[in-house]
Amino acid sequence: MLKMNAVSTSYGPVPMLRQVSLHVGEGEMVCLLGPNGAGKSTTFNALCGLLPLDGGTVEIAGRNLQEVGPERLASLGVGFVPEGRRLFPTLTVRDNLRLAFDAARNPDLSFSDQLQKMAKLFPRIEERLGQGAGTMSGGEQAMVALARALIGNPRLVVMDEPSLGLSPKLISEYFEIVARIRDEGKAVLLIEQNAETALSIAERGYLLVRGQVAISGTSAEMVKNDTIRHLYL
Numbered sequence: 001m002l003k004m005n006a007v008s009t010s011y012g013p014v015p016m017l018r019q020v021s022l023h024v025g026e027g028e029m030v031c032l033l034g035p036n037g038a039g040k041s042t043t044f045n046a047l048c049g050l051l052p053l054d055g056g057t058v059e060i061a062g063r064n065l066q067e068v069g070p071e072r073l074a075s076l077g078v079g080f081v082p083e084g085r086r087l088f089p090t091l092t093v094r095d096n097l098r099l100a101f102d103a104a105r106n107p108d109l110s111f112s113d114q115l116q117k118m119a120k121l122f123p124r125i126e127e128r129l130g131q132g133a134g135t136m137s138g139g140e141q142a143m144v145a146l147a148r149a150l151i152g153n154p155r156l157v158v159m160d161e162p163s164l165g166l167s168p169k170l171i172s173e174y175f176e177i178v179a180r181i182r183d184e185g186k187a188v189l190l191i192e193q194n195a196e197t198a199l200s201i202a203e204r205g206y207l208l209v210r211g212q213v214a215i216s217g218t219s220a221e222m223v224k225n226d227t228i229r230h231l232y233l
């Protein structure tokens with residue numbers, strides 16, 4: 001579903017990602033771990049097509065991102081949860097979801113059916129559809145951001161630190177929903193600082209340090225790795 005091949009990026013003259021390669025197969029859940037400033041959000045932006053690449057390629061659903069353009073990613077079956085949610089705060093929850101649904105341009109889906117699915121997954125959303133997204137609590141906004149990524153029925157969901165700022169109780173509720181999404185067969189790339197949570201639900205992982213992949217492997221291998229154990233668990 002997703003392949004980053006030797007991707008390098010920079011901010012002006014400062015190199016950031018250096019030859020980053022990672023992949024996520026169909027229906028697979030993979031996490032990208034790393035400390036603050038490692039380049040996790042830069043990786044997210046590179047694979048959304050929001051950053052020019054100095055080198056390498058990004059392939060999504062078999063298509064080269066540079067040829068497709070970021071505006072068509074939703075219609076290729078990709079849903080994104082950006083860091084900080086980035087909802088449209090002055091629009092209602094329904095309109096936030098509608099925008100994402102329309103961007104997916106999937107003629108086989110109906111908005112009302114998809115809304116019903118989201119209401120089952122996130123019971124609190126149904127009663128809040130007419131509410132301004134910016135007036136909701138942080139936890140509710142996190143759920144809306146995830147529903148927005150799912151409403152077009154994507155095959156791949158990419159999440160950038162989705163649990164940031166949530167209470168421990170909400171984090172466990174949130175990841176229960178993420179595990180259900182994985183169980184439905186969607187591919188997930190979970191970008192997380194919380195290595196313990198991420199490795200407990202992902203099948204494989206990558207550790208990014210100073211813009212480079214330092215360690216990668218199955219979650220079982222990552223959990224046993226001394227560096228990861230000492231620094232991140």
Ligand SMILES: Nc1ncnc2c1ncn2[C@@H]1O[C@H](COP(=O)(O)OP(=O)(O)OP(=O)(O)O)[C@@H](O)[C@H]1O
Pocket residue numbers: 011016034035036037038039040041042043193
């Ligand atoms: N637009 C930008 N212009 C210049 N430097 C940037 C820009 N965005 C990020 N950086 C720098 O690039 C480095 C990596 O940032 P990035 O946000 O990708 O890290 P991160 O791993 O997501 O960290 P965090 O967990 O703190 O979000 C940091 O040193 C950051 O200051």
